Amino acid sequence: MDWVDIKSLKANQLKDTFVTAVFSLIVENESGVLARVIGLFSGRGYNIESLTVAPIEKDGRKSRINILTSGTAMVINQIKEQLNRQVPVYQVINLDEQGPYVARELALIKVVSTGPERTEALNLADAFRAQVVDASVSSLVFELTGKTEKIDAFVDLLRPLGLVELSRTGIAAISRGVQTI
Amino acid sequence: MTSHRKKDFKTANNTYPTNGAEVLLNVLSDLGVDLIFGYPGGAVLPIYDALFKQKRICHILTRHEQAAVHAAEAYARSTGKVGVVLVTSGPGATNIVTGLVDALMDSVPIICLTGQVFSNLIGNDAFQEADTTGITRAATKFNYLIKNNLELSKTIHEAFYIAKSGRPGPVLLDIPKDVMLAPTPYESEKVCSHPSYRPPVEPDRKAVARAVEAMRQAKRPLFYTGGGIINSGVKASEDLQKLVKRTGFPCTSTLMGLGAYPASDPQFLGMLGMHGTYEANLATHGCDVLIALGARFDDRVTGTIDGFSPNSLKIHADIDPSQINKIILVDIPIIGDVGLTIELMLKEWEKSPIKPNEESLKLWWKQIDEWRSIKCLRYKQETANGSVIKPQHAIRRLYELSKDRDKDVYVTTEVGQHQMWAAQYFPFDKPNHWMTSGGLGTMGYGLPAAVGTQLAHPDSFVFDIAGEGSTMMNIQELATIKQYHLPVKIFILNNHYLGMVRQWQELVHGGRYSESYSASLPDFVKLAESFGIKGLRANTIEELDPVITEMLDHEGPVLVDVCVEMVENCFPMIPAGSPHNHILLGPLIENEVKTKTTSKP
Ligand SMILES: Cc1ncc(C[n+]2csc(CCOP(=O)(O)OP(=O)(O)O)c2C)c(N)n1
Ligand SMILES: [Mg+2]
Numbered sequence: 020m021d022w023v024d025i026k027s028l029k030a031n032q033l034k035d036t037f038v039t040a041v042f043s044l045i046v047e048n049e050s051g052v053l054a055r056v057i058g059l060f061s062g063r064g065y066n067i068e069s070l071t072v073a074p075i076e077k078d079g080r081k082s083r084i085n086i087l088t089s090g091t092a093m094v095i096n097q098i099k100e101q102l103n104r105q106v107p108v109y110q111v112i113n114l115d116e117q118g119p120y121v122a123r124e125l126a127l128i129k130v131v132s133t134g135p136e137r138t139e140a141l142n143l144a145d146a147f148r149a150q151v152v153d154a155s156v157s158s159l160v161f162e163l164t165g166k167t168e169k170i171d172a173f174v175d176l177l178r179p180l181g182l183v184e185l186s187r188t189g190i191a192a193i194s195r196g197v198q199t200i
Numbered sequence: 201m202t203s204h205r206k207k208d209f210k211t212a213n214n215t216y217p218t219n220g221a222e223v224l225l226n227v228l229s230d231l232g233v234d235l236i237f238g239y240p241g242g243a244v245l246p247i248y249d250a251l252f253k254q255k256r257i258c259h260i261l262t263r264h265e266q267a268a269v270h271a272a273e274a275y276a277r278s279t280g281k282v283g284v285v286l287v288t289s290g291p292g293a294t295n296i297v298t299g300l301v302d303a304l305m306d307s308v309p310i311i312c313l314t315g316q317v318f319s320n321l322i323g324n325d326a327f328q329e330a331d332t333t334g335i336t337r338a339a340t341k342f343n344y345l346i347k348n349n350l351e352l353s354k355t356i357h358e359a360f361y362i363a364k365s366g367r368p369g370p371v372l373l374d375i376p377k378d379v380m381l382a383p384t385p386y387e388s389e390k391v392c393s394h395p396s397y398r399p400p401v402e403p404d405r406k407a408v409a410r411a412v413e414a415m416r417q418a419k420r421p422l423f424y425t426g427g428g429i430i431n432s433g434v435k436a437s438e439d440l441q442k443l444v445k446r447t448g449f450p451c452t453s454t455l456m457g458l459g460a461y462p463a464s465d466p467q468f469l470g471m472l473g474m475h476g477t478y479e480a481n482l483a484t485h486g487c488d489v490l491i492a493l494g495a496r497f498d499d500r501v502t503g504t505i506d507g508f509s510p511n512s513l514k515i516h517a518d519i520d521p522s523q524i525n526k527i528i529l530v531d532i533p534i535i536g537d538v539g540l541t542i543e544l545m546l547k548e549w550e551k552s553p554i555k556p557n558e559e560s561l562k563l564w565w566k567q568i569d570e571w572r573s574i575k576c577l578r579y580k581q582e583t584a585n586g587s588v589i590k591p592q593h594a595i596r597r598l599y600e601l602s603k604d605r606d607k608d609v610y611v612t613t614e615v616g617q618h619q620m621w622a623a624q625y626f627p628f629d630k631p632n633h634w635m636t637s638g639g640l641g642t643m644g645y646g647l648p649a650a651v652g653t654q655l656a657h658p659d660s661f662v663f664d665i666a667g668e669g670s671t672m673m674n675i676q677e678l679a680t681i682k683q684y685h686l687p688v689k690i691f692i693l694n695n696h697y698l699g700m701v702r703q704w705q706e707l708v709h710g711g712r713y714s715e716s717y718s719a720s721l722p723d724f725v726k727l728a729e730s731f732g733i734k735g736l737r738a739n740t741i742e743e744l745d746p747v748i749t750e751m752l753d754h755e756g757p758v759l760v761d762v763c764v765e766m767v768e769n770c771f772p773m774i775p776a777g778s779p780h781n782h783i784l785l786g787p788l789i790e791n792e793v794k795t796k797t798t799s800k801p
Binding site: 031033034046047050051054055058062093096097100101103104106107108109 | 333334337338341342343345362366367394395396397520521522524525526529
């Protein structure tokens with residue numbers, strides 16, 4: 020994913036430069052925290068393109084939320100500060116600002132077809148290294164993990180081949196190298 | 201003030217001797233709470249029962265839950281303490297929402313305790329059930345649904361800490377009835393903080409040094425001060441005065457910041473923004489270094505963003521990092537308690553003998569004095585008997601006739617023209633004496649706010665400078681005033697209009713006065729009397745002073761219905777969407793000084 024270093028932008032560019040950002044938040048795993056985060060986005064008119072959340076500690080006390088969003092650099096900075104001031108939020112980083120990172124998502128894709136279409140779907144799955152996790156005489160479920168663009172491409176190719184249902188996780192992301200949140 | 205019971209003290213049958221309701225009151229009392237505002241109902245009966253059995257906490261029964269929050273807000277803002285509210289579930293909780301948002305916008309520390317239906321009924325659409333934490337999530341700094349009696353003590357401590365630390369705000373605790381009734385451990389621990397909550401406090405010294413460096417280089421500097429200074433405590437205001445004096449710079453203030461810098465001081469330019477003074481707004485437009493302290497560049501202050509203070513280097517000190525670069529991009533942000541920032545700025549300023557160029561500063565003041573000489577707050581009051589009272593004059597007289605009475609004066613307001621006139625014509629020399637709804641602009645704030653202020657300052661004058669429209673929004677509080685013998689003076693500037701709406705309709709909507717006439721008003725004098733409160737009326741100018749004097753002389757509460765000019769407009773005014781140098785001064789002055797509105801420094 021290409022990224023713009025917000026910190027390098029001049030003041031006047033902050034208002035005009037449109038960027039995407041992946042935020043990773045460590046939050047206290049208490050009721051209402053997700054509602055608080057989502058409410059912030061809807062209440063202030065920010066975009067959420069995808070959102071994932073799951074506990075990351077054994078005792079389940081902390082969760083990590085990954086949010087893919089976009090906006091002007093000024094808005095992206097605002098989002099960060101607005102998230103940061105929420106009481107149950109430990110930490111917020113904008114991975115796009117921090118440096119290179121890995122972002123992956125998982126998709127489960129159901130295809131209902133037979134004959135050459137089914138064969139073609141299986142060939143594509145091979146090419147994309149998707150797993151077949153369920154199969155019946157007339158249906159297949161593929162599991163594919165990868166970058167969003169890769170999943171988009173796979174899904175597009177399957178559409179004419181009997182794609183009937185799609186379930187995607189949205190991205191989980193983590194910085195490259197030794198850097199941590 | 202209270203005997204601390206031993207932690208986890210249990211009775212012989214291994215249970216706790218106190219129930220949740222009693223523990224709640226004990227902890228509030230430990231936290232220094234001696235007054236709460238509220239309204240009872242089914243889901244909070246155990247707390248009301250516990251209140252009945254004790255003497256440390258006094259409960260004030262307002263006549264509407266919204267009023268309880270406004271009263272608590274004003275109590276908080278006029279004392280620096282945390283205001284506490286207690287209401288029932290369902291309608292009690294939904295009624296407080298306006299108050300919570302008001303407190304959120306104006307950064308007022310409030311604890312709101314709401315009753316909730318029994319835990320096992322939550323989610324069943326039980327009688328008087330509402331999703332209170334859901335409804336108030338965006339209306340509070342933080343909220344809790346208490347699910348476990350073991351957490352009760354700790355959570356109250358935590359809630360207080362969150363409400364008053366960092367950027368203050370309202371915190372709500374939703375307490376199911378079974379939690380109030382069940383045996384509960386009482387813990388008297390002092391500080392307790394949420395694991396992930398870390399409010400910023402210490403400003404970055406390097407940023408302060410850079411700011412002061414810029415201040416030394418300034419040719420046309422201006423302090424722009426806000427409510428954050430008042431929230432920071434009295435010392436912040438004292439230090440601000442020192443800093444302004446030491447630097448010799450001019451100082452303007454937001455609506456919320458009034459009183460932090462003494463209005464009577466010549467270095468004070470008055471309020472800035474939509475209804476700010478000519479000199480404050482043109483100085484904001486023309487300055488080369490703008491020092492924003494505890495203010496947040498509200499759109500009522502900035503006007504159009506692009507035209508706001510276009511040629512200045514901007515320093516912005518605020519405790520809430522999300523305020524930095526939110527609206528206006530700044531050059532030197534300083535995140536932390538603004539009182540500490542001012543203190544550090546003072547020290548830094550004294551460190552070096554380098555001061556701004558005296559000649560430029562003198563020129564700047566000369567320019568400011570020129571703007572000032574227009575006397576933008578002039579109005580023309582006819583003095584012949586039978587003349588109509590100008591609202592500005594009524595406020596001026598209220599100030600003048602009360603100032604030498606050896607009593608501290610607190611002012612609350614409703615929302616509308618009268619509020620802006622109060623800000624313009626009633627000067628404050630001390631912080632915490634001015635209670636108004638700034639961020640939310642809540643009509644109905646002033647009367648309950650006067651209740652809260654008077655309870656905090658029983659021997660002081662508390663004036664509610666009001667409009668007739670707003671007064672109707674929480675008029676039931678006259679009963680609260682009567683019940684507790686609060687000598688509040690309600691000063692209604694009755695123009696028979698939702699005046700601020702009428703003004704916009706006149707200036708922006710072609711004089712189409714859609715629904716802005718205050719029809720079917722009550723006779724306020726008789727209304728007051730029906731509550732057992734003294735009612736007075738001033739119809740014309742010769743009645744004004746005697747009525748104000750009678751009001752001030754009367755020991756108990758008084759409602760004064762001041763019949764003022766119906767179609768007076770509030771000037772100066774920066775029309776929405778205009779920059780500060782396009783300020784309207786009103787016909788009286790504009791006819792005299794045609795050219796001045798376009799002059800630039
Ligand atoms: C609860 C609420 N509703 C509507 C408004 C919009 N509003 C702002 S000022 C105003 C008129 C207030 O009339 P009045 O209290 O008589 O004061 P005046 O402007 O006449 O001095 C209105 C309706 C508001 N601020 N608050
Ligand atoms: Mg009116």
